[in-house]
Each structure stands twice: as structure tokens, then as C-alpha cells.
Amino acid sequence: MTSVLVLNGPNLNLLGQRQPETYGHTTLAEVETLCRETAQSLGVSLGFEQSNHEGVLIDLIHAARGVHDGIVLNAGAYTHTSIALMDAISSVDLPVIELHLSNIHARESFRHTSYIAKVSVGQICGFGPFGYALSIRALCDHLNVSAGRK
Template sequence: MSSLLVVNGPNLNLLGQRQPQVYGRTTLAEIEQNCIAHGQRLGCEVQCFQSNHEGALIDALHGARGVHDGIVLNAGAYTHSSIALMDAIVSVELPVVELHLSNIHARESFRHKSYIAPVAVGQICGFGAHGYILALDALKAHLDGAK
């Protein structure tokens, strides 16, 4: 059974309340429940983690090595600024799917640059909370293809 880690970065704890016109009305707790349930349907164990702190996100990525088979990462605003997160992804040598609720390419120009994309197996953005399901499907397909 594959083990997948879903990591959420800054401000995602406020989903459902924060800018619902951009990020939707689904809460992070609901997203996490949906991810765990979908993982069961895929035959995967899914664990979830969220932090507003860059170092805690890096620690979670480091801790995934040898424990999980892959990671879905919504790094929030750190996507556009964190070389440290990029380096952590490279260091753990696990496949990572980059995820965003909104279409970052249709937003402000500073959101168009992702430090995560060059080291991720792929990027899913713009599908709201359903993007997590798509990301889990994509990661599972990637892992199955690598076997």
C-alpha cells in the first residue's frame, strides 16, 4: 500500500473563510477528509500536514523520506519565494505534485514563477478543492508507472 503525504502551506488553514471568491468555500478539514477517503479508494494511506511556517514545511518534507512514497504539495505563497522548499524537495528524492487551488498563471505576475515546478513531477492548478483529488490520482499513476 502506497503512503502519500499532503502538505499545505501558509494561510491554507483559513480555507473556506479567506477570499472564497478565489479559493472556494471548502475548508482545509474537509479537503483533508476528502483526501484520506480518496486515498482509501486508490489503495493508499494518506496523511495530511499544514503549517504557516516555512521551516515546519521543510521538516515535514524531510520527515517524509523513508516513510511516504510521494507528496502532494500546496506551498501557498512559498511557491513563489522559497528556494529552501525547492531544495528540500530535491533532498528527499520523492515525487512531488505541485498543487494550487487557483490558476496561478491567470493571477498577478509574481504568482507566475514557481520554485517548486522545476523539481515537481507535475503541477495542477485552477480546479479548486477538486485539484487535491486530481493530484492524488496523478501521483498514484506516477508511482504505479515507476514500479
């Protein structure tokens, strides 16, 4: 069975509390439920992780190799700063969809730079929590998954 890892970076554990005017009121637990429902509807298995620590995220990306078929990554602020995450993605040879709740291109100029985009299949941003479902669907389409078939 195809497996997707949804990986969340720093401060996403505070979804629903932190800057709701930007990130909304949906909690990370609610996002996980949405992701699990989306994966189930597509017939794929799902891993779901969050860490505030760059090294832990790198370890999770490395550990995905041979376990998951692709990654949906909301790297949060590390998107704009982490060459190490970019290198980790390049090292595992797994397709990655970059995800952001807000439209990073409509925000501060420093958020317009993405090291993750350089090594991703594509980027989904600005659709709030629904972006997670879109990202899982886009990744499965990229992997040619349809109703549980790869």
C-alpha cells in the same frame, strides 16, 4: 502499502474564510476528508499536514523520506519565494505534485514563477478542492499504484 503525504502551506488553515471568491468556501477539514476518501479508493495510506511556517514545511518534507512514497504539495505563497522548499524537495528524492486551488497563471504575474515546479513531477492548478483528488490520483499514477498495488 503506498503512502502519500499531502502538505499544505501558509494560510491554507483559513480555507473557506480567506478570499472565498478566489479559494472557495471549502474548509481545510473538508479538503482532508476528500483526500482521505480519494486515498482509500486507491488503496493508499495518507498523511495530511498544514503549517504556516517554512521551516516546519521543510522538516515535514525531510521526515517524509522513508515514510511516504510521494508528496502532494500546496505550498501557497512559498511556491513563488522559497528556494529552501525547492532544495528540501530535491534533497529527499521523492516525487512531488505541485498543487494550487486557483489558476496561478491567470493571476498576478509574480504568481507565475514557481520554484516548486522546477523539482516537481507536475503541477495541477485551477480546479479548486477537486485539484487535491486529481493530484493524489496523478501521484499514484506516477507511482504505478492501482487498487492498492505498487
